[in-house]
Amino acid sequence: AQKVTQAQTEISVVEKEDVTLDCVYETRDTTYYLFWYKQPPSGELVFLIRRNSFDEQNEISGRYSWNFQKSTSSFNFTITASQVVDSAVYFCALSEASGGSYIPTFGRGTSLIVHP
């Protein structure tokens, strides 16, 4: 069974600090997908990134970067020079390829609070 663990329930930082959100996953499949979503205080879920299991290249998008390591089953998310607008709950998710569709499993989320 697939499982996603976000051990950090809440992280508090001061603006301009770098912060890393951890995500550890479990799966028996060799083909799977990993995601990060952001849920700001407004409540809407915003897709951030998708990574398939065959692509271990790290990705950078502006102040956001993702480190995917199959050896440790981790898909960590780093925000560089955090800003108050980054305050949100961040979810990591895993889906196993199954008959052309997938059923995603979400972690419990990490609440990031960025203080001015």
Next chain:
Amino acid sequence: DSGVTQTPKHLITATGQRVTLRCSPRSGDLSVYWYQQSLDQGLQFLIQYYNGEERAKGNILERFSAQQFPDLHSELNLSSLELGDSALYFCASSVEGSSTDTQYFGPGTRLTVL
């Protein structure tokens, strides 16, 4: 604005009642997904439809049902409501419903069962 709309935004009802949540996907998207977010269970996938047909099922209770109509909007029906059904219900849509798709989420419907 993701382009996915959900109505109503808030719903307050009593135990034992039945409610219907509505979702309109982004223009051009064929697949709709329903999720439940609660403090106890976190964010859980309920069900997925693609072009009117059920494609994947998650942790959806038997008291819950959904369907996708020919115009691609979807409805989630919750019946015999219990206090524990109080949650935020999200709808998302994607183009094809495959695992490589990006899902775009609606603003959610907050259901309170008293």
